[in-house]
Amino acid sequence: MDRIVRELFCRTGASRGPGRLCLMLDFDGTLSEMAPTPEKARFYPPSRRALDELSRLPGVTVALVSGRDVSDLRRKAGLGRAVYCGNHGLELPGFRLPADVEAAKKAFRRSSLPALRLLREISSRYPGSRIQRKRFSISLHYRALRPVAALAMERELGEAARALARMPGVRTGAGKKVLEVKAKADFHKGAACRLILERRGGAGLYMGDDVTDEDAFRSLRGRAVTVFVGPRSRRTAAMRRVPDPRSAAALLEKILEAAGRGG
Numbered sequence: 001m002d003r004i005v006r007e008l009f010c011r012t013g014a015s016r017g018p019g020r021l022c023l024m025l026d027f028d029g030t031l032s033e034m035a036p037t038p039e040k041a042r043f044y045p046p047s048r049r050a051l052d053e054l055s056r057l058p059g060v061t062v063a064l065v066s067g068r069d070v071s072d073l074r075r076k077a078g079l080g081r082a083v084y085c086g087n088h089g090l091e092l093p094g095f096r097l098p099a100d101v102e103a104a105k106k107a108f109r110r111s112s113l114p115a116l117r118l119l120r121e122i123s124s125r126y127p128g129s130r131i132q133r134k135r136f137s138i139s140l141h142y143r144a145l146r147p148v149a150a151l152a153m154e155r156e157l158g159e160a161a162r163a164l165a166r167m168p169g170v171r172t173g174a175g176k177k178v179l180e181v182k183a184k185a186d187f188h189k190g191a192a193c194r195l196i197l198e199r200r201g202g203a204g205l206y207m208g209d210d211v212t213d214e215d216a217f218r219s220l221r222g223r224a225v226t227v228f229v230g231p232r233s234r235r236t237a238a239m240r241r242v243p244d245p246r247s248a249a250a251l252l253e254k255i256l257e258a259a260g261r262g263g
């Protein structure tokens, strides 16, 4: 862990821009313990305290980068001075995203109602399935279904996915007992972090625990210290690892201590 802090502060001299540190962090599973539902996730208090203090230091950017909507993330995190980035990078208030990404977001907004109608119609016939709607994605979860019902639903969703994929601005993806419908934009957490790092400057750190964080680990190679939060058994593109949100908090406390000393 001390090694990660050293690597980060080594970069403060060589980094460009006015900032000294640019700390970019995933929220769920990184700054919060994983919870049974997204509503139940809570900011781990030691991480919250460390980031609140860090965000008040001159030259330090704290950015929260999540799959959640920004409004939801802001409510959960409640850090007054943080940069908020939601929907896996697509929502980044105060920053200009590439024109093709903005166009894809607009197209998705137009298709999202018919897409939602189609998913609701299927979901209504499968009690226990659940629709989660965000600004730039809609997910249909069916983990709670019995195997026979889940199989029948999967067959229907296969057909629905083909219809959805024909809607402008929409792309679909199937996960573990979930169908995701999202904006067809070539953009992710990593691309958003590069924008944040370019604008704010400073030595960069990115920490995350999930598949979507791998985009950031890859995009930030050579530009930031990247830290995977999770077990050794998982493959990752990150440079370093810590085992869990508790150790992520300990790392943030160490960074705070070092930043307070002046690096």
Ligand SMILES: [Mg+2]
Pocket: 026, 027, 028, 029, 030, 208, 209, 210
């Ligand atoms: Mg996460």
